[in-house]
Amino acid sequence: MVDTDPMRADTEMLETSHRGSWMEWVAVAALVYLLISAVSVIGTGFKTATGGHAEELFAFATNPFAGLVVGTVATALIQSSSTVTSIIVGLVAGGLPVEVAVPMVMGANIGTSITNTIVSLGHVREKKEFARAFSAATVHDFFNLFSVVIFLPLEIMFGLLEGLGKAMASVFAVEDASMGGLNFVKAATAPVVDLIKGIAHTMGDTMGGIFMIVLGVALIFLSIHFIGKLLKQLMVGKAREIMHTAIGKGPVSGIASGTLVTVLVQSSSTTTSLMVPLAGSGAFGLKQIYPFTLGANIGTCITALLAATAVDGNTVAALQIAFIHLTYNVLGVLVIFGLPFLRYLPVRAAEWLGLTAAENKFIALAYILGVFFVIPGLCLGVTALI
Template sequence: MTSQASTAAPINSSNNWVRWANLALMLYTLLVAVSMVGSGFKWAVGKEANTLFLFASHPVASLMIGIIATALIQSSSTVTSIIVGLVAGGLPVETAIPMIMGANIGTTVTNTVVSMGHARCKDEFRRAFTCATIHDFFNLLAVSIFLPLEIMSGFLEKISGWLVAPLIFEGNLSMKGLDFMGTLTTPLVNSTKDMLSTLTGNWGAIALIVIGITLIFVSITMMGTLMRSLMVGRAKELLHSAIGHSPIHGILSGTIVTILVQSSSTTTSLMVPLVGTKVLKVRDVYPFTLGANIGTCVTALLAATAVTGLNAVFAMQIALVHLAFNVLATLLIFGIPFLREIPLKCAEVLGEIAAKTKLAVIAYLGLVFIAIPAGILLMTK
């Protein structure tokens, strides 16, 4: 028995080293992919970059694009990384901010799908669906407060600009300490661009963007899988230690667990069956969910380090917008008792309705994540 145990330990250790190596490779792939999206965007439109997203210049239309894209892909990390790449290619930060907000809303569909696993038991489903949708209502409330404020004052753009200012060289928009990323990513991006330059018209640029987006999706998916396999024990420990303590402890634990597993959908979906089976209460997991919102910002910050040149500062700025939005929304909404209760009460009401008729779930998903955003997007063209 002893010899078998001693043999198993090196094998597990070896497997972990392979996982860490693969994780490093996927991180590099993410950085290259973001650089490809930005480079392809600039290649396609040149100096007319600001006009390409003219249809999204309306903040509400931009918000809807973020919601639909994330609802379809079901990864806010992927969408925000793509947005970072687009900003690196010339998309104005002002236009991208509502997209970032929309990505927060769209990512919560997974929770609702997980709650359907409790559909056979009415009471279980009511609790599970309430847990699943509290994330939705928090994000909807956050956007309904912060988007009008942003339109009127541009405060998120100003705050992120202030945060990114120390990274700027005087008279230059390259970022201090992050220029080494160009050495790592530029050769592969340029060689890919050279191979695609034989294509006529803008097809080369379009192909580079598509390759970049595909690599972002693959790298983030693989990073999430690898992080979960490497960190699942620590994440579970944090998860168990977070429940039943103070709200601040719950928020911090939710943030750390999401950073470890690289997926807010995974973090929040873990809570749904626990609430459905009455192991936890919705109010207990509420702060943990808010921490997941903050933890998912790390991917965009990593993606922004891949950008070099004139637009590097703007790429980092939009990543910081994502972080500032989630932190400020948590402080404001959870910090004010009246606002704190709104997502909870809305989720409870919707949970009661869904328990009575499952058609309410289909109607909710279809309206909030597809029909209403698509309708508004068509009207604002």
């Protein structure tokens, strides 16, 4: 006899849904554990491969523009600043000098904005719609470019971000102590790191170190990819609700909600890409969406901070570069959005570009290729010759 009780069927569906959600959250936790372990593996591998002489290996990288370009191109190709900054944290823990890593982090901010710019091309058939969508996408680009123009010279001249990052890291870690026995996260990931280290040891220092770096990078790719995929299933609906509720209720609300949504979905690219269709349809204006993108920049820093908690190597330096990433993005919002004469420069630049690209679609393509690939490539070539 077939059970046709609709109430029982609804209850069974609800139980299945809850069981599925519970299992997905367990999977997210396991992937976060894998991510932290992978960053630690990279740090250990880099330290092993360089024999503790990483600073000598990177002595050639005296030009900060080279680091900026590397960060930009790497993130544009991978389309994930979280992945790139997590790799940078691992490398710094293994000996990559912090001063070399700072411009790379800045470049990662620029490179991550390619995703929503590409998403805006989906509106290319409708002229007015495309102008709005392309402007909403590129306002993120212009904000990040202005941040680099302001803070890179300050970093070169005064080491501003490096000093602030070091001060913040010193609160959470003691030099050469790595928070002593209080670092439970590091203790929890030690079995995985030690297992991989044991396998790599049989290959010799250099090859074993390279093996650990490659494996660590691959694990970061996989973990962040699947964390993003799972969190999109679990949280994107909630993220949309937060976004719709907060946008248009003032800049502070927009920045806070952009930060929260990015933390929930672990991807600033996803956060900013959610806004492009809303802008294209005319549901929200560029000035309403703009603060939300600023929050996305801040929210994406959580991944690097998480990754820095359990590195096997220089914990202080790893925390320092993670805090530099956070400080850079927070200061960018405070300075550019806080100062009235700078506040809407990214908006005006994005509006002009959106209208220009709507008139000539090839300009949009030239902009994407030029900003994210051609100009960085030329700069890298020039710096190599200097």
